[in-house]
Amino acid sequence: MSDETKNGTSRRGFLRQAALTGAGIVAGATTARASEPDPKITEVQEWATAFGDPVDAAPYGTPIRFESHVVRRNVEWLTESPVSSINFTPIHALEGTITPQGCAFERHHSGAIELSKQDYRLMINGLVEKPLVFTFEDLLRFPRTINTAFLECAANGGMEWGGAQLEGCQFTQGMIHNMEYTGVPLRLLLEEAGVKPEGKWIYAEGADASSNGRSIPIEKALDDVMVAFFANGEALRKEHGYPVRLVVPGWEGNMWIKWLRRIGVYDKAVESREETSKYTDLMPDGRARKWTWTMDTKSVITSPSPQAPIRHGKGPLVLTGLAWSGNGKIKRVDVSLDGGVNWQEARISGDIKSKALTRFHLDIDWDGSEMLLQSRAIDETGYVQPTKDALREIRGLNNVYHNNGIQTWWVKADGEVENVEVA
Amino acid sequence: MSDETKNGTSRRGFLRQAALTGAGIVAGATTARASEPDPKITEVQEWATAFGDPVDAAPYGTPIRFESHVVRRNVEWLTESPVSSINFTPIHALEGTITPQGCAFERHHSGAIELSKQDYRLMINGLVEKPLVFTFEDLLRFPRTINTAFLECAANGGMEWGGAQLEGCQFTQGMIHNMEYTGVPLRLLLEEAGVKPEGKWIYAEGADASSNGRSIPIEKALDDVMVAFFANGEALRKEHGYPVRLVVPGWEGNMWIKWLRRIGVYDKAVESREETSKYTDLMPDGRARKWTWTMDTKSVITSPSPQAPIRHGKGPLVLTGLAWSGNGKIKRVDVSLDGGVNWQEARISGDIKSKALTRFHLDIDWDGSEMLLQSRAIDETGYVQPTKDALREIRGLNNVYHNNGIQTWWVKADGEVENVEVA
Incomplete structure (x- = not known):
């Protein structure tokens, strides 16, 4: 956790910027580079000149060391006792729909x-x-x-x-x-x-x-x-x-x-x-x-997000996230790049299963300007994921549970991403 | 590997026994025992009187020690060099359709x-x-x-x-x-x-x-x-x-x-x-x-099987296995208890996806007599998984690849299971 969030201070009320026009839909454009001599591919590399691990190296394998950041993490100021606590799934670094047991909440x-x-x-x-x-x-x-x-x-x-x-x-x-x-x-x-x-x-x-x-x-x-x-x-x-x-x-x-x-x-x-x-x-x-058992329809953009900033600069950008509903299947996911003013339909990838995580993607061409990313899930009953403020109007601020409000990520020009709210 | 198989000796020609009548279809019967005082549930157990592991015990978790036998294994006499070899999935101990990366072939x-x-x-x-x-x-x-x-x-x-x-x-x-x-x-x-x-x-x-x-x-x-x-x-x-x-x-x-x-x-x-x-x-x-690229339709009963014998004696028994086809979806899986004389349709569990593993189950009431278990998959094109002998008639015995023949498991009265062929 960064220092500024450790104490739980809020950044409510971040203002929606009228001029946010960061991205348009991309139609097939890519940044794949015309091939220039790149020694990583034109020269014989070290790993092509020696044997790798034998098949009996790991009867039960674990992730490669380069992925050691993709782990469950807790939040210190939320943890009273580690035997009665929570450890979060690294959803910002995962793809598809299955969560491996090893890094599951x-x-x-x-x-x-x-x-x-x-x-x-x-x-x-x-x-x-x-x-x-x-x-x-x-x-x-x-x-x-x-x-x-x-x-x-x-x-x-x-x-x-x-x-x-x-x-x-x-x-x-x-x-x-x-x-x-x-x-x-x-x-x-x-x-x-x-x-x-x-x-x-x-x-x-x-x-x-x-x-x-x-x-x-x-x-x-x-x-x-x-x-x-x-x-x-x-x-x-x-x-x-x-x-x-x-x-x-x-x-x-x-x-x-x-x-x-x-x-x-x-x-x-x-x-x-x-x-x-x-x-x-x-x-x-x-x-x-009491007894709010069913988890209402919800979604979140997992990348880009604060832990998954944009590192490759402007141009084609894959937005991806998860949507789910305790009431059945996800019917549609919309994505906004401007904090909820304009919405476009995301692409559902893979299967849509009832009461299971559903993966969505949206491919855009990012011009490098700021964005306020939001996703909004709609389930097969027609229920539409609400804003946080809409939930607060009914439920107030005393609550801890059952928050299925729309999440906003502020993408800055340098690709860094921050958790904010639009007002 | 047991000693008798290390040298690759064959047990072709195991004779189908006419009297095999080991099991009938089960309709809801179970062996759940009427409750008797069982201290494991009536007394407070050690694990209910102390804290277990904290959430930060394993940022990336691995299987519990009791499952340490569920691992990839190689076969010594098949392994010339461990860097150019194979390590098999423990499919006898898995269920569902997904293979965890950690124990995948x-x-x-x-x-x-x-x-x-x-x-x-x-x-x-x-x-x-x-x-x-x-x-x-x-x-x-x-x-x-x-x-x-x-x-x-x-x-x-x-x-x-x-x-x-x-x-x-x-x-x-x-x-x-x-x-x-x-x-x-x-x-x-x-x-x-x-x-x-x-x-x-x-x-x-x-x-x-x-x-x-x-x-x-x-x-x-x-x-x-x-x-x-x-x-x-x-x-x-x-x-x-x-x-x-x-x-x-x-x-x-x-x-x-x-x-x-x-x-x-x-x-x-x-x-x-x-x-x-x-x-x-x-x-x-x-x-x-050359170029037999598509993997033909195939199936195997994963339990019971030689590594997964019947330990609980006669009565209700779950037979389970996997079916797959490189040509599309699995349409049906049949199971025989008598070495291919009589067949009954197994139940497909979970999704049927094209070119993906499909799980089947058959619930029987085992009377404790011997069985010759076989499964036979049929894909959406109508192709039926052949016997090994039918394959040998066309392809001979020189071959190493593309064997999608029907597998036979001989279940003995004591629940042990052996790999055999019926003739």
């Missing part, structure tokens, strides 16, 4: 525990015909499904309620990841136990000290909730809940219980600590709105 | 080189209007696309030409991976250089000592070939060609040039070492068939 309430498959148990009890305890091998006998879904912390963008404070989308929108999960539909396990007619809620808790229990309505539990073992093709990592976590597509990340220990079935919500004192929306009148 | 011809973005250059020359040299930053200015594709080595399954030799699908079918790539369509770079009318082939080569050059017809080069920077959301790993590799969907892995250095445009194929003395199909008459 972590949040723990009492640290990431080490739990073996041999020691693992899952209990289903409460209002069921037949209380059950499953070993890990029991779970492996049930039919499996695959689903790609984003997980977003309810607090993602939370620091932005008070203004543009954090320099980089890793910190402003990086409490998110997107993985391909394989596991058993929770419905099948609940059917095995037999939910009694009066069972209207489940309460899911983890095996860690915090237990981090959350209530989920039975309709959602029987719909698309998954008891997952695999993420992006391999076992869940320790920090993502090995060996078993709950996947709750479209709903706030805190409900995706890690190291899943118990599913209790009840006639009403438990109203636990994590769903009353936390993860509620403190409104302007001092009352708190 | 590697094959090098002179080792994995370390090449920085600063040192990287890509030359396009030959029959073009304007020869070009691109830096890495130049490439970042071009419009990007996303595509998920499987890479399969032409030699995948090659040891099976001579019979069932290797114990485990990691070794028989593990020269494969499936990743989500982001990069620039090669077409855009070729258009920038301007291909002359007489330019009918490209020749792609790498920056490593082997250069591993391959010729590709211009039609394919202008179709779906990508100059990729990202795999599964992050930068390519060193062993996968950092910073730039070619992605050639559906075509043999050797053409996916890593550390891409040059694209030459020519009026005919170069007929390089790697496309004449290697990666050709030696036919029964001693002549070699």
